[in-house]
Amino acid sequence: EAGVTQFPSHSVIEKGQTVTLRCDPISGHDNLYWYRRVMGKEIKFLLHFVKESKQDESGMPNNRFLAERTGGTYSTLKVQPAELEDSGVYFCASQGLGTEAFFGQGTRLTVV
Amino acid sequence: DQQVKQNSPSLSVQEGRISILNCDYTNSMFDYFLWYKKYPAEGPTFLISISSIKDKNEDGRFTVFLNKSAKNLSLHIVPSQPGDSAVYFCAASATPGGYQKVTFGIGTKLQVIP
Numbered sequence A: 001e002a003g004v005t006q007f008p009s010h011s012v013i014e015k016g017q018t019v020t021l022r023c024d025p026i027s028g029h030d031n032l033y034w035y036r037r038v039m040g041k042e043i044k045f046l047l048h049f050v051k052e053s054k055q056d057e058s059g060m061p062n063n064r065f066l067a068e069r070t071g072g073t074y075s076t077l078k079v080q081p082a083e084l085e086d087s088g089v090y091f092c093a094s095q096g097l098g099t100e101a102f103f104g105q106g107t108r109l110t111v112v
Numbered sequence B: 001d002q003q004v005k006q007n008s009p010s011l012s013v014q015e016g017r018i019s020i021l022n023c024d025y026t027n028s029m030f031d032y033f034l035w036y037k038k039y040p041a042e043g044p045t046f047l048i049s050i051s052s053i054k055d056k057n058e059d060g061r062f063t064v065f066l067n068k069s070a071k072n073l074s075l076h077i078v079p080s081q082p083g084d085s086a087v088y089f090c091a092a093s094a095t096p097g098g099y100q101k102v103t104f105g106i107g108t109k110l111q112v113i114p
Helices: none
Strands: A005-007 A010-013 A019-024 A031-037 A043-050 A053-056 A065-068 A075-079 A088-095 A107-111 B010-014 B019-025 B032-038 B045-051 B056-059 B062-067 B072-077 B086-093 B108-113
Touching: A005 A088, A010 A019, A019 A088, A019 A107, A031 A075, A043 A065, A075 A088, B010 B019, B019 B032, B019 B086, B019 B108, B032 B062, B045 B056, B045 B062, B045 B072, B072 B086
Parallel strands: A010 A107, B010 B108
Antiparallel strands: A005 A019, A019 A075, A031 A043, A031 A088, A043 A053, A065 A075, A088 A107, B019 B072, B032 B045, B032 B086, B056 B062, B062 B072, B086 B108
């Protein structure tokens, strides 16, 4: 069974540009989460989808971040325009009924 | 304001000995606690969890202890093996099973010396 897959694994963009991160959850998992880890700090919650609906987006930093999960399958997280403080590792996790959350390998975003 | 605190950034243990990783939390609403292990360039991997109705959960070499009155939990690994060398994250959720956001600590880097 395929795990949680994230694309790209690494992205370097200039301040002001746009970046879109993608997450493919484990098939059948209704719950999908986005988290972010800034260098040396804790892994922080961004938002939670149940199928295609946003269950909790209390962790989204500001309106430069937009997450979507069309059709309740894969999800994208777009940052527009990117700022220096957006640098970090973005993790996606998916969770099914009766399972723990499984994390992807992360996307390392560097804004220069 | 960190609601989950891991005050030891690193820990070194000899192979075969016990590793004890500690975690404190401040939010009384937390009902479910987890430990994740993370290797470099990989995502966190679930290790073990405990519900607030228990004070101990064991899975092979890994045991988690929960002290609700002290708002503290600990992870014991015995015997420690070199492959256990990783960053360990303590995490907590306000719902059983964690079907909502999980709050993580900053992590403790464990090094098991052969």
